[in-house]
Amino acid sequence: MTTDFPGGAELTHLLVVSDLARSRDFYRDVVGADLVREYGGTSAVLRLCGTWLLLVTGGGPTEDKPTVTFTPPADADRVSHEMTFRVVDCRAAYATLRARGARFLTPPVEHDAEVRCFFRDPDGHLLELSEGR
Incomplete structure:
Protein backbone atom coordinates (compact mmCIF):
# COMPACT_ATOMS: atom_id res chain seq x y z
CA MET A 1 0.00 0.00 0.00
CA PRO A 73 15.77 6.62 26.37
CA ALA A 74 15.68 5.97 30.11
CA ASP A 75 17.00 2.40 29.69
CA ALA A 76 19.02 1.42 26.61
CA ASP A 77 18.07 -2.23 27.11
CA ARG A 78 14.34 -1.54 26.69
CA VAL A 79 13.78 -0.66 23.05
CA SER A 80 10.63 0.71 21.43
CA HIS A 81 12.24 1.39 18.05
CA GLU A 82 15.50 1.01 16.13
CA MET A 83 16.98 2.08 12.83
CA THR A 84 18.26 -0.64 10.51
CA PHE A 85 20.88 0.00 7.86
CA ARG A 86 20.56 -2.58 5.06
CA VAL A 87 24.11 -3.02 3.80
CA VAL A 88 25.81 -5.06 1.08
CA ASP A 89 28.55 -6.36 3.39
CA CYS A 90 27.76 -6.40 7.12
CA ARG A 91 31.29 -7.36 8.18
CA ALA A 92 32.88 -4.55 6.16
CA ALA A 93 30.37 -1.99 7.50
CA TYR A 94 30.99 -3.29 11.02
CA ALA A 95 34.76 -2.85 10.60
CA THR A 96 34.37 0.67 9.18
CA LEU A 97 32.00 1.90 11.90
CA ARG A 98 33.98 0.20 14.66
CA ALA A 99 37.16 1.93 13.44
CA ARG A 100 35.26 5.25 13.65
CA GLY A 101 34.32 4.59 17.27
CA ALA A 102 30.99 2.74 17.17
CA ARG A 103 30.62 0.27 20.02
CA PHE A 104 28.79 -2.90 19.02
CA LEU A 105 26.92 -5.30 21.26
CA THR A 106 28.54 -8.25 19.41
CA PRO A 107 30.43 -8.81 16.15
CA PRO A 108 28.21 -9.72 13.16
CA VAL A 109 26.14 -12.87 13.73
CA GLU A 110 25.00 -15.16 10.88
CA HIS A 111 21.35 -16.18 10.67
CA ASP A 112 19.60 -18.15 7.91
CA ALA A 113 18.39 -15.08 6.04
CA GLU A 114 20.85 -12.40 7.14
CA VAL A 115 24.05 -11.36 8.84
CA ARG A 116 23.46 -8.67 11.45
CA CYS A 117 24.93 -6.78 14.38
CA PHE A 118 23.76 -4.01 16.67
CA PHE A 119 25.30 -0.86 18.09
CA ARG A 120 24.06 2.16 20.01
CA ASP A 121 24.32 5.90 19.65
CA PRO A 122 25.55 7.96 22.63
CA ASP A 123 22.05 8.03 24.18
CA GLY A 124 21.45 4.31 23.77
CA HIS A 125 19.24 4.38 20.65
CA LEU A 126 19.63 0.95 19.03
CA LEU A 127 21.02 0.79 15.48
CA GLU A 128 21.40 -2.33 13.33
CA LEU A 129 23.54 -3.35 10.38
CA SER A 130 21.81 -6.05 8.31
CA GLU A 131 23.00 -7.92 5.22
CA GLY A 132 20.38 -9.99 3.41
CA ARG A 133 21.49 -13.39 2.17
Whole structure:
Protein backbone atom coordinates (compact mmCIF):
# COMPACT_ATOMS: atom_id res chain seq x y z
CA MET A 1 0.00 0.00 0.00
CA THR A 2 1.31 3.45 -0.87
CA THR A 3 0.48 6.53 1.13
CA ASP A 4 -0.04 9.57 -1.05
CA PHE A 5 0.19 13.04 0.44
CA PRO A 6 -0.98 16.02 -1.60
CA GLY A 7 2.14 17.71 -2.94
CA GLY A 8 4.38 14.80 -1.88
CA ALA A 9 6.21 14.06 1.37
CA GLU A 10 9.51 12.98 2.85
CA LEU A 11 10.04 11.05 6.05
CA THR A 12 12.10 12.46 8.93
CA HIS A 13 13.18 10.24 11.80
CA LEU A 14 13.41 12.17 15.10
CA LEU A 15 15.64 11.12 17.99
CA VAL A 16 15.60 12.82 21.38
CA VAL A 17 19.17 13.19 22.66
CA SER A 18 20.73 14.37 25.91
CA ASP A 19 23.77 16.12 24.37
CA LEU A 20 23.18 17.59 20.92
CA ALA A 21 26.85 18.16 20.02
CA ARG A 22 27.86 14.64 21.07
CA SER A 23 25.02 13.03 19.08
CA ARG A 24 25.55 15.27 16.03
CA ASP A 25 29.23 14.32 16.00
CA PHE A 26 28.40 10.61 16.35
CA TYR A 27 25.95 10.56 13.44
CA ARG A 28 28.21 12.74 11.28
CA ASP A 29 31.65 11.33 12.12
CA VAL A 30 30.88 7.69 12.97
CA VAL A 31 27.77 6.84 10.94
CA GLY A 32 28.52 9.18 8.01
CA ALA A 33 25.48 11.50 7.98
CA ASP A 34 25.68 14.94 6.37
CA LEU A 35 24.89 17.87 8.67
CA VAL A 36 22.36 20.14 6.95
CA ARG A 37 21.70 22.73 9.67
CA GLU A 38 21.39 23.37 13.40
CA TYR A 39 18.82 25.40 15.30
CA GLY A 40 19.69 27.32 18.47
CA GLY A 41 21.59 24.53 20.18
CA THR A 42 18.46 22.40 20.55
CA SER A 43 18.22 20.56 17.23
CA ALA A 44 20.27 19.40 14.27
CA VAL A 45 19.07 18.22 10.85
CA LEU A 46 21.09 15.57 9.04
CA ARG A 47 20.74 13.59 5.79
CA LEU A 48 21.36 9.89 6.24
CA CYS A 49 20.83 7.10 3.72
CA GLY A 50 18.42 9.14 1.62
CA THR A 51 16.26 10.32 4.51
CA TRP A 52 16.19 13.06 7.14
CA LEU A 53 17.37 12.59 10.73
CA LEU A 54 16.37 15.23 13.26
CA LEU A 55 18.22 15.25 16.58
CA VAL A 56 16.48 17.26 19.31
CA THR A 57 17.07 17.88 22.98
CA GLY A 58 14.27 17.01 25.37
CA GLY A 59 11.40 19.30 26.17
CA GLY A 60 8.01 19.52 27.76
CA PRO A 61 4.53 19.81 26.34
CA THR A 62 3.68 22.46 23.77
CA GLU A 63 0.40 23.88 22.50
CA ASP A 64 0.23 21.33 19.67
CA LYS A 65 1.25 18.33 21.84
CA PRO A 66 -0.11 19.28 25.27
CA THR A 67 0.50 15.92 27.00
CA VAL A 68 3.81 14.90 25.37
CA THR A 69 7.30 15.24 26.85
CA PHE A 70 10.38 14.41 24.74
CA THR A 71 13.12 12.52 26.62
CA PRO A 72 16.05 10.35 25.58
CA PRO A 73 15.77 6.62 26.37
CA ALA A 74 15.68 5.97 30.11
CA ASP A 75 17.00 2.40 29.69
CA ALA A 76 19.02 1.42 26.61
CA ASP A 77 18.07 -2.23 27.11
CA ARG A 78 14.34 -1.54 26.69
CA VAL A 79 13.78 -0.66 23.05
CA SER A 80 10.63 0.71 21.43
CA HIS A 81 12.24 1.39 18.05
CA GLU A 82 15.50 1.01 16.13
CA MET A 83 16.98 2.08 12.83
CA THR A 84 18.26 -0.64 10.51
CA PHE A 85 20.88 0.00 7.86
CA ARG A 86 20.56 -2.58 5.06
CA VAL A 87 24.11 -3.02 3.80
CA VAL A 88 25.81 -5.06 1.08
CA ASP A 89 28.55 -6.36 3.39
CA CYS A 90 27.76 -6.40 7.12
CA ARG A 91 31.29 -7.36 8.18
CA ALA A 92 32.88 -4.55 6.16
CA ALA A 93 30.37 -1.99 7.50
CA TYR A 94 30.99 -3.29 11.02
CA ALA A 95 34.76 -2.85 10.60
CA THR A 96 34.37 0.67 9.18
CA LEU A 97 32.00 1.90 11.90
CA ARG A 98 33.98 0.20 14.66
CA ALA A 99 37.16 1.93 13.44
CA ARG A 100 35.26 5.25 13.65
CA GLY A 101 34.32 4.59 17.27
CA ALA A 102 30.99 2.74 17.17
CA ARG A 103 30.62 0.27 20.02
CA PHE A 104 28.79 -2.90 19.02
CA LEU A 105 26.92 -5.30 21.26
CA THR A 106 28.54 -8.25 19.41
CA PRO A 107 30.43 -8.81 16.15
CA PRO A 108 28.21 -9.72 13.16
CA VAL A 109 26.14 -12.87 13.73
CA GLU A 110 25.00 -15.16 10.88
CA HIS A 111 21.35 -16.18 10.67
CA ASP A 112 19.60 -18.15 7.91
CA ALA A 113 18.39 -15.08 6.04
CA GLU A 114 20.85 -12.40 7.14
CA VAL A 115 24.05 -11.36 8.84
CA ARG A 116 23.46 -8.67 11.45
CA CYS A 117 24.93 -6.78 14.38
CA PHE A 118 23.76 -4.01 16.67
CA PHE A 119 25.30 -0.86 18.09
CA ARG A 120 24.06 2.16 20.01
CA ASP A 121 24.32 5.90 19.65
CA PRO A 122 25.55 7.96 22.63
CA ASP A 123 22.05 8.03 24.18
CA GLY A 124 21.45 4.31 23.77
CA HIS A 125 19.24 4.38 20.65
CA LEU A 126 19.63 0.95 19.03
CA LEU A 127 21.02 0.79 15.48
CA GLU A 128 21.40 -2.33 13.33
CA LEU A 129 23.54 -3.35 10.38
CA SER A 130 21.81 -6.05 8.31
CA GLU A 131 23.00 -7.92 5.22
CA GLY A 132 20.38 -9.99 3.41
CA ARG A 133 21.49 -13.39 2.17
